[in-house]
Amino acid sequence: MxxxxxxxxxxxxxxxxxxxxxxxxxxxxxxxxxxxxxxxxxxxxxxxxxxxxxVAPCTICGNYDTINPCAICADPERQPGLLCVVAEVGDLWALERGGSFPGRYHVLGGLLSPLDGIGPEDLGLDRLTARCQSERVEEVILALPATVDGQTTAHVIAKRLGGVGTTVSTLAQGVPVGGELDYLDDGTLSTALKARRPVL
Amino acid sequence: MxxxxxxxxxxxxxxxxxxxxxxxxxxxxxxxxxxxxxxxxxxxxxxxxxxxxxVAPCTICGNYDTINPCAICADPERQPGLLCVVAEVGDLWALERGGSFPGRYHVLGGLLSPLDGIGPEDLGLDRLTARCQSERVEEVILALPATVDGQTTAHVIAKRLGGVGTTVSTLAQGVPVGGELDYLDDGTLSTALKARRPVL
Structure with a gap:
């Protein structure tokens, strides 16, 4: 050059x-x-x-789209009482590719991280609580990463939503579909063992 | 999405x-x-x-630049009698990053490949021969990849330039600088052994 x-x-x-x-x-x-x-x-x-x-972020959920509110928020077929909380828009896309979630989303735009100085006000957790109340959300699904920051954020959100009266759930942890036990880390295996389900 | x-x-x-x-x-x-x-x-x-x-290809050498002829072809400090033939512009950039080549370049834009139907006319080998004659090039350095196609192309160019009266040379093959012998392939090692140089 x-x-x-x-x-x-x-x-x-x-x-x-x-x-x-x-x-x-x-x-x-x-x-x-x-x-x-x-x-x-x-x-x-x-x-x-x-x-x-x-393309701009949706003012309701934080998803990126060419319209505002985004196509998911504007879709009347989506269950209004079901809200899935994700950290990033990429996580929302991943869940949409799965195509099995019938509710709407809420993108935090990050995770609580005291070391990086990211607190509840940076993620707009008050806005999430207000949204749950105004939209009469019945169940909030916390689809946050299974990392320390992710689980801390999930814990804080669950605590805040305790007073609002919504059910709060998180994604199941266990063996990935198609996953070989031999290649799994010990943490996942012991979690899957503890959370075992009856089949008969 | x-x-x-x-x-x-x-x-x-x-x-x-x-x-x-x-x-x-x-x-x-x-x-x-x-x-x-x-x-x-x-x-x-x-x-x-x-x-x-x-940015467009230089009409003389094929390098990409914002001016035409490109900065290298237009540089009066470059030795006019020394021409380095490379397959792609990326190879030219790699040689320029080395910063030790004082001549000019000629980019072929590919390699001879009978299987892909790329013949001498696709690479403009006649243009290269004409350039060597008109610019009175004294030495042509073939900096082509050490692959079958690269070596075939080098052989064909060397044969064509035989009648023009320029010296034709290729890059040295051997152990890369900083290379561990244990990690080298057998071909490189035996080539380096055959092309050994006296030190004393």
Whole structure:
């Protein structure tokens, strides 16, 4: 790359900030884009433009969509009394790909983390409590990661919702579908053993 | 992702076509872009726009740059008699990062590959021969990959340049700098052994 390749260099730097791309793969990606100018670079440019102009967070649940409220919040088929709390929009998408959840969502936008200085007000937990009351939510499902921060957040939310009168549940923990016992960590195995279900 | 998330879905599809990104990492990248709209999405958009508008292949050597001829071809400090032939622009960048090559380049844009139907005319080998004659090139360095296609291409170019009167050389093969012998493949080791150099 020459000194005048500063434009390409700037593009490489920006691409390297995407998750999953390091400096070397960002360079390869930039080269690929310049090479496939009409078939990839220009369409990608248009797609980014479209997303930048139209996609915004839903003011009710925090999902990203081109309409506000988002398609899920606006869907009359969704059960109004069932609310699933997730940490990030990516978790919402993962649950939607499953396609079996009939309720609506609430995206926290993160997890409580005293070390990083993220407290209840940063996640808008008051807004969640208010939403549960105003929408008369019957059950809140806490679909938060099974990490220390995730479980702390789940605990704090459950405590806050105690006074509102909604049922609070969390995702089941156990053996993943298709999972081989031999490859599972000890924690998951012992949790699955403790939470065993009768079959007969 | 809702049905109206088609714009984001399209962006994910395009991102997944970049080398190094699969469908899952493309989804993460798209989410990251939407999240960091002002600090990443918009700058990336501008950078892509800039590259799409200004970067084009150099008509002399095939390098990508914002000027034509490119900064390397236009640099009067570069030795005119020394020409390095590479397969792709990425290889040129790799050599430039090394910073020790004082000559100019010629990018083939690929390698001879009878199986993929890529012949001498696709790589513009006649153009290379003509360039060597018109620019009075004294030495051509073939910096082509040490693969079957790379070595076939090197052999064909060397044969063609035989009548032009330039010296033709290739990169040295051997142990990489910092390389542990234990981790090297047998081919490299035996090549390095055959091409051993006297030290005393």
């Amino acid at each position: 020459s000194d005048d390749g500063a434009r390409i260099g700037h593009l490489i730097q920006l691409l390297a900030r995407l998750p999953g791309l390091g400096p070397r793969s960002a360079r390869r990606a930039a080269l690929h884009l310049v090479k496939k100018r009409d078939s990839l670079l220009v369409p990608l440019l248009k797609a980014l433009e479209g997303v930048a102009e139209t | 809702s049905d109206d998330g088609a714009r984001i879905g399209h962006l994910i599809q395009l991102l997944a076509r970049l080398p190094g990104l699969g469908p899952r990492s493309a989804r993460r990248a798209a989410l990251h872009l939407v999240k960091k709209r002002d600090s990443l999405l918009v700058p990336l958009l501008k950078a892509l726009e800039g590259v799409a508008e200004t």
